[in-house]
Amino acid sequence: MLTAAVSFVLTAGGVAVAGLRAYRRRFLSATRWFAVALVPAGLYLTGLFPVARTIGGEFADWATKLVFDPRVWTGIVLLAVSAALLLATRWVGRRRAVDAAGSGPAAAVPAPGRAAVTGAPAGPGAAAPKSAAPKVAAPKSAAPKSAAPKRGKRDDGLGDFEDIEEILRRRGI
Known part of the structure; x- marks a missing residue:
């Protein structure tokens, strides 16, 4: 009987707070208060308070045994x-x-004659890795490229594409 009285008093108090929140035009807050206010009455009417008391008692017994x-x-x-x-x-x-x-310690050392991941030569006699672009022999009449960049062109990091452009130009594409 005492459980019923406490449950319905808590529900009535929550509904009163929800009403005050609604009066102040805070409808979202009022709805939350109303939802929480319905919980004690719902727990009592479904009979879950004795279950909660049993669970709480078992938890207290376990905690006592835990310590001692x-x-x-x-x-x-x-x-x-x-x-x-x-x-x-x-x-x-x-x-x-x-x-x-x-990728363990044994694989960290590159095999002799193979290039490391960084692109540096693997051994003392190994050559640097070659470019992936195919090399075509230049015709005899073509002038060799100079090592210095041409005037008027800026270095935009597309040096590899210059080789490809030259190959395509020679083939008439």
Whole structure:
């Protein structure tokens, strides 16, 4: 009986606050207050207060045992060890997968005669990597290119495209 009285008093108080919020033209806030005000009456009418009391009591018993029972502490330690082992095996598995894929310490050194990722020569006698553009022999009448850039042209970083343009111009395209 006391639970019913407390539930309906809380609901009435919430509805009163919702009414004041609506009077001040704060309708969104009033709707929230009204929604929250309906919760205690709904919990009482559905019979969920005894369930909440049972859950609260069981939780309090567990918390008391947590503090005073060594068996519970042993269980917590076992759970921590289990979690640590699972995390460690996952970490080791990822390390092995990375090493097997070729990005581990053994793959960091380039093979002799092969260029490294940065494009630098791999060994002391290795040549720099060649450009991907195909080279076409220049006709005998063509003048060799000078190393200095031509006047009037600016360096816009498209030097590789100049070779392609020249090849296309020679072929009449």
